[in-house]
Amino acid sequence: MDFPSEIIIVPILFIGLPWLIMHYVTKWKTAATITTDDEDLLGELYQLAKRLDERMDTVERLVASDNPDYQPARLMHDRETDNQQLRELDRLLAEKKEAR
Incomplete structure (x- = not known):
């Protein structure tokens, strides 16, 4: 069979x-x-980058006040086009936190 x-x-x-x-x-x-741990790490890195950017702006202002010939090599402080992207990231992070 x-x-x-x-x-x-x-x-x-x-x-x-x-x-x-x-x-x-x-x-x-x-x-x-992306995992929630990865999201948390990205949020912490973003906050660190914002603080470092603010510190760099402060250092550039101090050097510029001591030396009138100093020309900053990086982007100008508080330019609207630069800050627009940061505000968009802040908005997205806030929406993520509200969704949790």
Whole structure:
């Protein structure tokens, strides 16, 4: 008596294949997201960068007040085009915190 191949093929098609597809779809979705620890670290790094930017502005103002020939090499202090991006980041961070 021959072993019917339908006993193997049917479960593979209706159980194994959908399970395999769903397994990799969920792996793909979770790999594309950032973890909350990563978000917290990015927030801390952003705050640190803002503080360092403010300190750099202060240093440049102090050097410029002592030396009238000094020309700052970086962006001008409190330029609207520079601060617009920072305000957008602040808004996005605030929205993230409210969503939690």
